[in-house]
Amino acid sequence: QVQLVESGGGLVQAGGSLRLSCAASGRTFSSNAMGWFRQAPGKERELAAAINANGGSTYYPDSVKGRFTISRDNAKNTVYLQMSSLKPEDTAVYYCAASPRGGRIYYFASSYDVWGQGTQVTVSS
Numbered sequence: 001q002v003q004l005v006e007s008g009g010g011l012v013q014a015g016g017s018l019r020l021s022c023a024a025s026g027r028t029f030s031s032n033a034m035g036w037f038r039q040a041p042g043k044e045r046e047l048a049a050a051i052n053a054n055g056g057s058t059y060y061p062d063s064v065k066g067r068f069t070i071s072r073d074n075a076k077n078t079v080y081l082q083m084s085s086l087k088p089e090d091t092a093v094y095y096c097a098a099s100p101r102g103g104r105i106y107y108f109a110s111s112y113d114v115w116g117q118g119t120q121v122t123v124s125s
Helices: none
Strands: 003-007 010-013 018-025 034-039 046-051 068-073 078-083 092-098 119-124
Touching (some): 018 119, 034 068, 034 078, 046 068
Antiparallel strands (some): 018 078, 068 078
C-alpha cells in the first residue's frame, strides 16, 4: 500500500517562506501525477499546485501563482512545495496526494487516490 508522509509545515510570519516535503513509498512514484491541496477552516479543500509524472508540467491557481513552486525528485520519491511571500490567507492544512495516472495534470481531488495525513501551515499577520 502506498503511503505519503508530509513534513515542513509550521508557523511563519506574513511574507515568509516554507518548504513542504512529501515522501512516497510503496508504489512506483515516478509514474504518478502529484498534487498539493489545502483546506482552511470552514472551507472546501482546494488544489494549491499539481505536477505530472515526469515533472514537465505544473499547474497553479491564480491565488498562489508566482509565489508557490511545486517540484519533484523521482530518485528520492519526494515532491516539494516551496511557498514564498506567504499571506495569512494561505493558512490551512496542506495535503499531498498521488494520482494513479501520470501523463498530465489532474485538477480535482477525485482524481487522486492516495492522501497524506496533512501538515498545518499558519501564517501570522
